[in-house]
Amino acid sequence: MDCEYTALTTDSTAIEEAEVEDVAPTQLLVSNSDLEDETEEIELFDMSAVKSVQTSVNQERQPLIGNSSLSDTDPETDVRVPNSSNSTELTSEARAFTQNSVSSFDALVHLMKGNIGTGLLSLPVAVKNAGVIVGPVGLVVMAIFCVYCMHMLVNCSHKLCRKCGHTSMDYGEVAENACRVGPILFLRRHRVAVRRIVNAFLLLTQLGFCCVYFVFMARNAEQILRAFPGLQHAEFPPVQAFLAAFLLPIMLLCFIQNWDHLAPISTVANVVMVAGLVLIYQYILRRLKSPSIYPAFSSVGELPLFFGTAIYSFEGIGIVLPLENKMQNPQSFPMVINIGMGMVTFLYVSLGFFGYLAFGDHVEGSITLNLPTMPSADVTPSEQALYVVVKLMFVFCIFCTFAVQFYVPINIIWPSLKSRVSQRYQKVAEYILRAVLVIVTFGLAAGIPELGLFISLVGAFSSSALALIFPPLIQLLVKYEDGLHWLVVLRNVTIFLFGFVGFLAGSYVSIAQIVDSFSRKVAPTFAPTFSTG
Secondary structure (H helix, E strand, O other): OOOOOOOOOOOOOOOOOOHHHOOOHHHEEEEEHHHHOOOOOOOOOOOOOOOOOOOOOOEEEEOOOHHHHHEEEOOOOOOEEEOOHHOOOOOOOOHOOOOOEOHHHHHHHHHHHHOOHHHHHHHHHHHHHHHOHHHHHHHHHHHHHHHHHHHHHHHHHHHHHHEEEEEEOHHHHHHHHHOOOOOOOHHHHOHHHHHHHHHHHHHHHHHHHHHHHHHHHHHHHHHHHOOOOOOOOOOOOOOOHHHHHHHHHHHHHHOOOHHHHHHHHHHHHHHHHHHHHHHHHHHHHHOOOHHHHOOOOOOOHHHHHHHHHHHHHHOOOOHHHHHHHHHHHHHHHHHHHHHHHHHHHHHHHHHHHHHHHHHOOOOOOOHHHOOEEEEEEEOOOHHHHHHHHHHHHHHHHHHHHHHHHHHHHHHHHHHHHHHOOOHHHHHHHHHHHHHHHHHHHHOOOOOOOHHHHHHHHHHHHHHHHHHHHHHHHHHHHHHHOOOOHHHHHHHHHHHHHHHHHHHHHHHHHHHHHHHHHHHHHOOOOOOOOOOOO
8 A cells, every 4th residue: 555645635515624524434435536646546635634444354444544745745756645743653553443453462473373283394404405504504594684674674674664654564565665765766566566466475485385284184183193093004094185185164264354363272282282392302302313423514416405494484473463463462472472482492403403414315295104003122112102293292283274374365365355345245255255265275286296395385485575676675765765874785695695595596406306206207206295105
């Protein structure tokens, strides 16, 4: 949504300023097609005495309205914009009483749950692809860059909200308005296309996560069934049957529209996840081998695979702004990011490092698949039953995470469709859209046997763009008018180049692996693959 303002015109006598207080806000809607605007959108125009009105994609964005006479006109694009000196500071009062708003604790729960998923469980393979020393160090560097970019995104969102008179913006709107206020005329003219590109990356990334969640649950469910007596050597149906078993439960979960209702589910899932991780830690810590027997650095050729898996693991970039937009007190969100991502990074590095030391070259794409499903010389029947329960616990956790990741595609697609549906059928239409998207992710998971290869490509291609490439560019555009210190430019360019090199190398290697896999009809083993081992 552009922060653009035009003069209000009517066919009747001009409305006097003294009479504005008696005019309902809905009466101030006019079509820009009458004003020779190529966007043909309906805009809400400034009048000094009009109260703030909610007009966002989720009916929870509240423009802060000022006098249009105080706005400035862009000399290059001839577009009227609000004067930042007269804009209202972003406050929590505008959100505190908004429907479906969440507290700081709820936001912390959602942020952690959104980052702890299949990516965390595949990190031992990432360390394997980088080396026992380079792997953990690389994960820390990746975490620093990703968390810093999260802060960049949130800070730019706050600045643009104050400038444009909104209480919140999503990722695509931040990118669009960054181009809008930036110095590059080409980006100003194509800012809507930029927003659509960002939203396309978000859709691809989040739906990719949902696809791999389907595969993860199906593969682990198959291993769980094989653990029961008499079924170890039984003939099982193809994995598509296990995927179909999760279709209806996932669809019902994704029908939940209120983030407040998801918070208790996420809290329970976090508790279960912690318990499952404790059991995994005690299993791998009893089987650690000396780090000296593993290479400190794997090889240059495998580093792109490390990058793709690692950046895929930091899967929370897509939910940062939706979470921040829902918070009652958005000023506390930077602290939420620091606390939540600090704990997530500790889990990432420790599980990746110790998981690799425990299983070495035999580590699976998901460490849960390395847990024993049958008794052996060093695993008693009671321990075997316990680790089967651990697999079941992680299936439940990933099941809950599906709804959190699913929120982002809905938040992108539904607003553009909502205005085209009669108000009477909007609720039904939204449920249909949710069901269709769940079926699409199910279809992709069931139809592509080497789904892990495509998810690795999504990690290198989409996740790197969202987490490392777009945020530093957005910040340079937003801060340009305030003056840029050379250190800021150097820092942002460094992060951009780090992400861009990983983007190119990771995408190239992933595509090469996919082509080689389909040509030989044999899928190579690299993260995040989910074989039944």
